[in-house]
Amino acid sequence: EVQLVESGGGLVKPGGSLRLSCAASGFTFNYAWMSWVRQAPGKGLEWVGRIKSKASGGTIDYAAPVKGRFAISRDDSKNTLYLQMSSLQPDDTAVYFCAWEAEVATLHHWGQGTLVTVSS
Amino acid sequence: DIQMTQSPSSLSASVGDRVTITCQASQDISNYLNWYQQKPGKAPNLLIYAASNLKTGVPSRFSGSGSGTDFTFTISSLQPEDIATYYCQQYDNLPLTFGQGTRLEIK
Numbered sequence: 001e002v003q004l005v006e007s008g009g010g011l012v013k014p015g016g017s018l019r020l021s022c023a024a025s026g027f028t029f030n031y032a033w034m035s036w037v038r039q040a041p042g043k044g045l046e047w048v049g050r051i052k053s054k055a056s057g058g059t060i061d062y063a064a065p066v067k068g069r070f071a072i073s074r075d076d077s078k079n080t081l082y083l084q085m086s087s088l089q090p091d092d093t094a095v096y097f098c099a100w101e102a103e104v105a106t107l108h109h110w111g112q113g114t115l116v117t118v119s120s
Numbered sequence: 121d122i123q124m125t126q127s128p129s130s131l132s133a134s135v136g137d138r139v140t141i142t143c144q145a146s147q148d149i150s151n152y153l154n155w156y157q158q159k160p161g162k163a164p165n166l167l168i169y170a171a172s173n174l175k176t177g178v179p180s181r182f183s184g185s186g187s188g189t190d191f192t193f194t195i196s197s198l199q200p201e202d203i204a205t206y207y208c209q210q211y212d213n214l215p216l217t218f219g220q221g222t223r224l225e226i227k
Binding site: 097113 | 121152154156158162163164165166169170175207209211214215216217218219220221
C-alpha cells in the first residue's frame with residue numbers, strides 16, 4: 001500500500017524557516033517524481049514544485065511564488081522527500097501536501113498534509 | 121502560466137441527479153487534464169486522468185471528456201458520498217495549475 005506521511009509543520013514567525021519531510025513507502029521511491037502542493041485555509045490547491053528521480057536527471061522545478069525561498073530535495077536511502085522553506089511570509093500559511101506523480105504530472109497519491117502557520 | 125477556469129464555483133444537487141462541471145484552459149492543453157476530488161479535511165484524490173481515463177477503483181458514475189481548451193466532468197447519478205470539492209488540473213506546461221474548485225452540495 002502506498003503511504004506518504006508528511007511531518008515538520010508548525011507555527012513560525014515571518015522571516016523564519018522550516019523543513020518539511022515526507023516519508024514514502026509502498027512504491028519504488030528512487031524512481032518516483034515527487035511534488036509538493038499547498039492549500040491555504042479555505043482556498044484552492046497550488047502547486048509548489050517538483051523533483052524528478054535521479055534516473056530522470058533529478059531536475060527540480062518551482063512555482064514562481066516560492067522560487068529562491070523554497071528548496072526541494074530527496075534522500076533516496078531514506079525514502080524521504082523534503083521541502084526546506086525560508087523567508088516565510090504570512091501568505092505561505094497553508095497545509096502542505098506531498099504527492100507521488102505515478103504518471104508524469106498526475107498526482108496519483110497524496111499524503112495527509114501538514115499545516116504551516118506563519119504568524120507573529 | 122496556463123489559467124484554468126472552472127464553473128460553477130458551487131453547485132447544489134439532489135441524490136440521483138446528473139452533475140456536470142466544466143473546466144476551461146487559457147490555451148490548448150490537448151488532453152493533459154486531470155480531475156481530483158477533495159473531501160473536507162482530507163487530501164485530494166485523483167479520479168480522472170488524461171481528460172477521460174478513470175483511475176482504477178473509482179466508481180463508473182464518474183467520467184470526463186474534452187480536449188483542447190474545454191473539458192467536462194460528470195457524475196451520472198449523484199450519491200451522498202460525492203459531497204466534496206472538485207478540481208481540474210492541467211499538466212501541459214509547468215507550473216502545474218488547478219482550477220479554483222467546484223464545491224458540490226446535496227440539496
